[in-house]
Amino acid sequence: MHTLTLTRPLIQTATPLTFADAAERHLDDVFGYLLYMTHDRALADDLSGATFEKALRQWSRFDPRRGSARTWLLGIARTTALDWFRSESRRRRREEAAAEPEAQEAEFVEGLSPILQSALATLSAGEREVLALRIVIELDGDQTARVLGISPTAVSTRLSRALTKLEEKVRNDDPR
Amino acid sequence: MTPAELITELQAARPAADGALRERVRAIAATQPARRSSPFDPLSRFSPRRLALVAVPATAVVLLGLAGVAGLLDSGSRPQTVAAAREDYRQLKPTTGSVPELAPQLKAGANISTDATGVAADAATPAPTTGRAQRYSAQLTLSVKDIDALSSATQQALRITHDLGGYLVTASYATTDTGVSSLTLKVPTANVQEAIVRLSGLGKIVAQQVQIDDLQGQVDELTKRETALREQIARLSARLAATDLDAETRATLEARRDAARSALAQVRVAHAQVNAEARYATIQLTLQTPQSSVVPPVPSRFDNALDRAVEILALEAMIVLYALVIVGPLALLVVLAWLGRRGLRRHQDEQLLSQT
Numbered sequence: 027m028h029t030l031t032l033t034r035p036l037i038q039t040a041t042p043l044t045f046a047d048a049a050e051r052h053l054d055d056v057f058g059y060l061l062y063m064t065h066d067r068a069l070a071d072d073l074s075g076a077t078f079e080k081a082l083r084q085w086s087r088f089d090p091r092r093g094s095a096r097t098w099l100l101g102i103a104r105t106t107a108l109d110w111f112r113s114e115s116r117r118r119r120r121e122e123a124a125a126e127p128e129a130q131e132a133e134f135v136e137g138l139s140p141i142l143q144s145a146l147a148t149l150s151a152g153e154r155e156v157l158a159l160r161i162v163i164e165l166d167g168d169q170t171a172r173v174l175g176i177s178p179t180a181v182s183t184r185l186s187r188a189l190t191k192l193e194e195k196v197r198n199d200d201p202r
Numbered sequence: 203m204t205p206a207e208l209i210t211e212l213q214a215a216r217p218a219a220d221g222a223l224r225e226r227v228r229a230i231a232a233t234q235p236a237r238r239s240s241p242f243d244p245l246s247r248f249s250p251r252r253l254a255l256v257a258v259p260a261t262a263v264v265l266l267g268l269a270g271v272a273g274l275l276d277s278g279s280r281p282q283t284v285a286a287a288r289e290d291y292r293q294l295k296p297t298t299g300s301v302p303e304l305a306p307q308l309k310a311g312a313n314i315s316t317d318a319t320g321v322a323a324d325a326a327t328p329a330p331t332t333g334r335a336q337r338y339s340a341q342l343t344l345s346v347k348d349i350d351a352l353s354s355a356t357q358q359a360l361r362i363t364h365d366l367g368g369y370l371v372t373a374s375y376a377t378t379d380t381g382v383s384s385l386t387l388k389v390p391t392a393n394v395q396e397a398i399v400r401l402s403g404l405g406k407i408v409a410q411q412v413q414i415d416d417l418q419g420q421v422d423e424l425t426k427r428e429t430a431l432r433e434q435i436a437r438l439s440a441r442l443a444a445t446d447l448d449a450e451t452r453a454t455l456e457a458r459r460d461a462a463r464s465a466l467a468q469v470r471v472a473h474a475q476v477n478a479e480a481r482y483a484t485i486q487l488t489l490q491t492p493q494s495s496v497v498p499p500v501p502s503r504f505d506n507a508l509d510r511a512v513e514i515l516a517l518e519a520m521i522v523l524y525a526l527v528i529v530g531p532l533a534l535l536v537v538l539a540w541l542g543r544r545g546l547r548r549h550q551d552e553q554l555l556s557q558t
Contacts, residue, residue, distance in 0.1 A: 046231035053227050058217040063555075071223050078227045082234055111554050137215030142208070152555030161212050175548065189205055196203045 045085045048095040049078055055096055055163045056103045062158030063107050063151050065134050073110060077103040093172060100159070100173045111151070145195035153188035160185050265518045273511030328412055329395045330483070335476060337415040338391050338483035340398055344405030346489055352381040355404040355489050359385055362400045366393040368482070383489040394483035401487055408490070417480050424473040431466040435459055 056077055061070035081102050088098055135143065146154060159170045160181070167178040174181065203211075219227070330336050346352045353375075360370060368389035375383045389397040402410070438459035442452065501509070 044231075045234045046228070049227050049231045053224060054216070054218045057219040057223060061217045071220075074219065074223055075226050075230070078230045082230055085234065108551050108554070111558055112550075115554060135215050135217050138211060141203075142211060150556045151558035152552065155555065157212065161209050162216055164213070189208065192208060193203070193205055196208065 043090065043095055045082055048099065049081075052096045052099050053078075056099050058162050059100055059155065059158045060103055060107055061134060062146075062154045062162065063104075064110075065147060065151070065154065067134055069110070073103070073106050077106045080106060094169070096163075097165070097169050097172055100163070100165075104155070104173060107151075141196055141199050142192075145192050145199060148195050149188060149191060153184070153191065156181065156184045157188050157192070265522075266515070269511040269514040269518065270507075272514050273507040273509070328414065330391050330414065335417040335421045335480035336391065337413075337417050337479050338394050339413040339415075339486070340394065340483065341409070341411040341413075341486040341488075342398065342401060342407070343409040343488040343490065344402065345408045346405040346491055348491055349377050349381045351405070352377065352383055352489055352491055356383040356385065358404055359387070359401055359487055359489070362397060363387045363389060363485075366390065366397050366400075368393070368397065371484075377491075381489075381491045385485075385487045385489075387485040387487060388482040389485055391481055391483045394485070397483075397485060401485065405489060417476050420476050421473070421480070424469055424476065428466060428469045428473065431462050431469060434462045435466065438462065 053074070057070055057074045060073045060077070061067060064070050064073065077099065081099055084102070088095065135146075138146070146157075149157070156170065156174070159165045159173060160167075165173070167181050170181045171178040176184075330338050344355070346355050356373075356375060363370060366389050368387055371386040371388055373383075373385050375381075387397070398412075438455055441447070442455050442459065447455070
């Protein structure tokens with residue numbers, strides 16, 4: 027006998043989704059995505075808070091007919107992360123001392139093997155974000171394309187490259 | 203480690219927000235103000251693109267509606283205009299009326315004209331004075347029913363002229379929506395009254411003008427001069443017939459007689475010209491159809507409304523076109539700049555993410 031467990035309702039109820047519901051339901055997705063992107067737990071924490079603050083201000087503009095709340099929130103998370111990356115890049119350019127990159131967390135995702143952790147650390151933020159969206163958060167190609175603002179084909183290509191690179195790193199680092 | 207194992211491990215270690223972050227986000231969500239219904243709420247849900255998608259057809263519908271409503275409202279006032287036009291048209295048509303009595307005897311240079319009489323011209327047309335040389339000019343404007351009648355009347359006018367011993371000098375015949383035939387006729391003065399009477403029977407008289415210039419004074423003068431010259435020539439001839447004239451006197455007399463003969467020849471020519479002018483009268487005959495042979499139909503209220511709506515639509519289209527011509531290039535530049543900026547920003551983002 028098979029048991030089917032639904033993590034999300036198949037049919038949305040007629041009650042309109044509140045911001046609190048959306049935040050509760052998709053907080054882990056937003057945090058996971060930002061964690062993979064930034065490779066920094068504390069930073070992902072801050073950016074998640076900033077994302078939801080921004081989302082609350084824009085909530086009246088959210089239209090469920092144009093896309094899910096999850097995609098919408100991840101889009102805001104991406105904009106927030108990019109803003110941070112831009113400001114960080116400017117800050118680094120201003121401060122020559124920042125030429126030395128900040129130390130990365132050895133274990134930024136709990137539960138991952140150290141080899142995979144270090145392999146992930148060698149990927150760029152762009153590569154990590156596509157892995158996070160397609161594999162960790164399990165968005166489909168179209169949803170990922172919408173969040174990233176690229177075509178689904180470009181998403182597949184980017185994912186394939188990231189996975190290949192990750193696999194190579196893991197294979198090289200694996201002592202077995 | 204195979205790709206499948208990689209994926210499995212990544213999915214198994216799905217990150218989760220810690221309790222502190224969750225509480226913080228809950229606190230943020232709790233600050234969500236209760237939604238107050240506003241008439242602009244539906245609008246706030248629309249993105250600019252969707253707003254444009256709705257606004258453009260909606261504006262077109264509103265413009266169409268305005269044109270339609272304005273057309274309907276204005277159509278009521280149109281029948282008056284049409285009635286006025288019909289009245290104008292009716293006034294253009296010749297009408298019957300009284301004819302001023304004309305003195306049968308005209309003094310030299312008399313000018314008599316009648317307009318829009320529409321009655322037979324026999325009573326109105328002055329006759330040339332018998333026994334006096336007169337230059338007789340008549341202008342006659344007649345209205346005929348339609349183009350066919352115009353053609354027929356023109357042919358009849360030529361026939362009448364011929365029958366009365368006259369001839370055609372110039373002719374002009376033109377037809378479009380309306381028709382006009384202009385004939386310049388020469389008719390023996392003795393028959394001019396009959397000619398005018400018969401010609402005026404070809405249509406309704408719209409205008410008539412007769413100009414009579416008395417030439418008898420000129421004729422008398424020329425006759426007197428001719429007689430004097432003849433007598434002078436006779437006297438000179440008689441003197442030249444004498445044999446006792448010296449050569450110088452003879453030459454002088456002969457020169458004077460030659461001059462008199464030359465002057466006589468000129469007087470005779472002038473006399474003949476005046477007689478010819480007096481012998482034939484000039485009739486300027488204009489035959490014309492009314493402004494339009496067909497009474498314009500009264501447009502219905504629907505036609506009026508449609509016409510007015512089309513006028514307003516044309517005006518609206520003109521305004522929109524002007525706006526597009528002025529704003530269009532500017533808007534295009536803005537869109538291009540926006541697209542360029544967005545493309546550049548995406549490129550920069552990609553670079554930033556690939557370097558981080």
